[in-house]
Amino acid sequence: xxxxxxxxxxxxxxxxxxxxxxxxxxxxxxxxxxxxxxxxxxxxxxxxxxxxxxxxxxxxxxxxxxxxxxxxxxxxxxxxxxxxxxxxxxxxxxxxxxxxxxxxxxxxxxx
Amino acid sequence: xxxxxxxxxxxxxxxxxxxxxxxxxxxxxxxxxxxxxxxxxxxxxxxxxxxxxxxxxxxxxxxxxxxxxxxxxxxxxxxxxxxxxxxxxxxxxxxxxxxxxxxxxxxxxxxxxxxx
Numbered sequence: 001x002x003x004x005x006x007x008x009x010x011x012x013x014x015x016x017x018x019x020x021x022x023x024x025x026x027x028x029x030x031x032x033x034x035x036x037x038x039x040x041x042x043x044x045x046x047x048x049x050x051x052x053x054x055x056x057x058x059x060x061x062x063x064x065x066x067x068x069x070x071x072x073x074x075x076x077x078x079x080x081x082x083x084x085x086x087x088x089x090x091x092x093x094x095x096x097x098x099x100x101x102x103x104x105x106x107x108x109x110x111x
Numbered sequence: 112x113x114x115x116x117x118x119x120x121x122x123x124x125x126x127x128x129x130x131x132x133x134x135x136x137x138x139x140x141x142x143x144x145x146x147x148x149x150x151x152x153x154x155x156x157x158x159x160x161x162x163x164x165x166x167x168x169x170x171x172x173x174x175x176x177x178x179x180x181x182x183x184x185x186x187x188x189x190x191x192x193x194x195x196x197x198x199x200x201x202x203x204x205x206x207x208x209x210x211x212x213x214x215x216x217x218x219x220x221x222x223x224x225x226x227x
Contacts, residue, residue, distance in 0.1 A: 004153070031214060042115075042201050042218030043154075088153060092214070098169065099216070101153030 006089050006102030012110050019076040021105040023089035031092035032072035033099070034063050038085045046087075047074070076107075084109050112137050115219035117202050123225045124192040132187040132222050134202030142205040143185040144169070144216070145177065147198040154201065160185055192226045199223050 006023045013019055023032070031050055035043035047058050049065035049072060056063055060077045072091070076083055089102040118133045136143065144159035156169030160179040174196060176188040185204075189196060203216040 006153075033215065040221075042203075042220050044218070045215055048215055090154075098156060098159070101155075103151060103153045 004089060004091060004100050004102040006105055008105055009103070010106040010108065012108050013079055014110050015079060015081060017079050019079055019083070019107065020073065021087060022071060022073045023091070023102045024071040025091055025093070025100070026070070028069045028094050029072075029091035029100075030069070030094050031099075032063070032065050033090045034061075034072070034074050035088045035090065036085050037088065037104070043088055079107075079109060081109055083107055114138065115202055115204055115217050117200075117219035117222050119222060120220065121223050123227065124189070125227055126192060126194060128192050130189050130192070132189075132200055132202075132224075134185045134187065134219060135183050136185075136202075136204040136217070137183065138204060138206070138217065139182060140204035140206050140217070141182070142207065142216075143179065144203050144205075145175070145185070145187045146201045146203065147171065147196075148201060148221075149198050157187065157200075189224075192224075194226045197224060197226045 004023050004025050033048050034046045036046050037043045047056050047063040052069045053067050054065040063074045086104040086106050088104045090099040115136045141162050145157040146154040148154050155171050157175050158177040160166045163179050163182050166177050179185050200222045202219040205216045
């Protein structure tokens with residue numbers, strides 16, 4: 001089946017650093033979504049992207065829908081302790097109305 | 112609005128037992144789905160529904176049944192629990208955009224199931 005490759009798998013960062021993560025697919029997507037999951041909770045939608053090249057911000061978070069329609073990027077600026085958690089990308093391929101999910105990027109802030 | 116609610120939050124079953132995981136949403140969403148989440152993996156779709164009376168299989172449906180008698184409720188039944196079904200189960204719902212479903216899903220808090 002279709003798969004998303006999400007990287008990195010985990011990140012150790014210092015508070016205040018900027019963070020980047022990405023997802024790539026083998027097929028063309030028409031929607032990219034970024035979610036965050038806190039421990040013991042369900043995923044919460046952060047940003048939704050619907051057009052190739054689209055760049056959308058939500059506070060310190062910025063996500064982009066890649067021009068090739070096969071990738072998406074999420075950046076977090078000036079990380080703070082509450083940014084820890086698992087970030088998931090999800091995409092909707094052309095011709096399919098089910099979401100495909102990445103395996104997640106675990107963000108850990110070094111003390 | 113309560114959003115998407117799930118019960119129970121935790122459950123331990125013995126192999127062969129059956130049970131129903133409850134899911135309800137109060138947002139009048141047409142689309143509802145069940146996922147399982149295992150360590151190091153993304154969410155995998157078990158079953159979904161695009162409206163009352165309509166259900167379909169997802170990526171990993173074996174061992175699970177669903178029904179959708181109302182817009183609000185979408186229970187997941189484990190017919191004969193197996194250790195391989197130990198997982199965290201999430202229910203999600205979504206409205207339709209431009210005639211398409213499964214965008215911008217809203218998730219419940221999850222049910223943590225252990226099968227011994």
